[in-house]
Amino acid sequence: MMRKESPMNPNKQSTTFNYYFNITDKMKNFIKNSGTNPFVEFENRQDYQPIFDNKRQVGLTINSDTSQTEHEIANFSLTLPGYHFEGWKIVRDSHYVIPHNISREQAALYAGENSALHKTGISPDFLWTAGDYLQNVGKEYDIYAQWTPLEYEVRYSSRTINKVELSWTHPSDVRTVEKNLIPYLKPELRGYDFAGWTSIIDSTEQTIFEPYTIIPAGIGPVKLIALFEEVF
Incomplete structure (x- = not known):
């Protein structure tokens, strides 16, 4: 009351x-x-x-x-x-x-x-x-x-599955406390196969070897890393 x-x-x-x-x-x-x-x-x-x-x-x-x-x-x-x-x-x-x-x-x-x-x-x-x-x-x-x-930046970068930095990147996205993010894109880089994603949220790193991932709604920025495997 x-x-x-x-x-x-x-x-x-x-x-x-x-x-x-x-x-x-x-x-x-x-x-x-x-x-x-x-x-x-x-x-x-x-x-x-x-x-x-x-x-x-x-x-x-x-x-x-x-x-x-x-x-x-x-x-x-x-x-x-x-x-x-x-x-x-x-x-x-x-x-x-x-x-x-x-x-x-x-x-x-x-x-x-x-x-x-x-x-x-x-x-x-x-x-x-x-x-x-x-x-x-x-x-x-x-x-x-x-x-x-509030909008929190989701910033993209890339590396190999062995943690070697690569040149692929993508314009940043946003998430909010109310809205999650599903990046509907498949990164491509010559000489490499796309393997999945690693997300870093609040210093916690999670890797998903799938073409798509979900960045949950929440508070704070996110780093999203595209993983590549070299083609021999």
């Missing part, structure tokens, strides 16, 4: 701003599968109170006097393994609050039924960031952190 700490003065008329870390169960599972704890790190502020869900902190809240006509979007320096914090999506009375620097024409196009906002809720141009000022016109605002997966 969601629980918020009681405000300092409940009798004083105020507006509540609820900041949610917005870590979904699916995101937690992706992070856990990478071997990492799915804990968000944030900079605590004394003027904000924690929001708990089943004894786990899921956000921060503050009550602002209604005489304050604007609320400055807070900076909590949020970090989450495998993800990049993009900004905040703000909801009031079940409606998205569009940043004031977006023109009415853009907002109308963007907030339509088939818009990207309704499909994903994420677009850097339509998110609020720390230091933006929100006009205080409602009793309660729900402010949700928005995340996108």
Whole structure:
């Protein structure tokens, strides 16, 4: 059950701003599968109170006097393994609050039924960031952190099965905490037969003598080595 700490003065008329870390169960599972704890790190502020869900902190809240006509979007320096914090999506009375620097024409196009906002809720141009000022016109605002997966480089090189470096290479690919990589390519090098792959992930080396391999979704860069056997 969601629980918020009681405000300092409940009798004083105020507006509540609820900041949610917005870590979904699916995101937690992706992070856990990478071997990492799915804990968000944030900079605590004394003027904000924690929001708990089943004894786990899921956000921060503050009550602002209604005489304050604007609320400055807070900076909590949020970090989450495998993800990049993009900004905040703000909801009031079940409606998205569009940043004031977006023109009415853009907002109308963007907030339509088939818009990207309704499909994903994420677009850097339509998110609020720390230091933006929100006009205080409602009793309660729900402010949700928005995340996108970080991309980690998968870098290619080659060598013989006897660990002699070779010249074959390939443009790098990427993996994320949510997406694995299957390099659908068969390396070719004159005078050699392709034998398989060696992947190096977190200093762990694994060799697969197959034409294709799977680089699992995860956190961190990968080195993928094409193995060749000399033709005599």
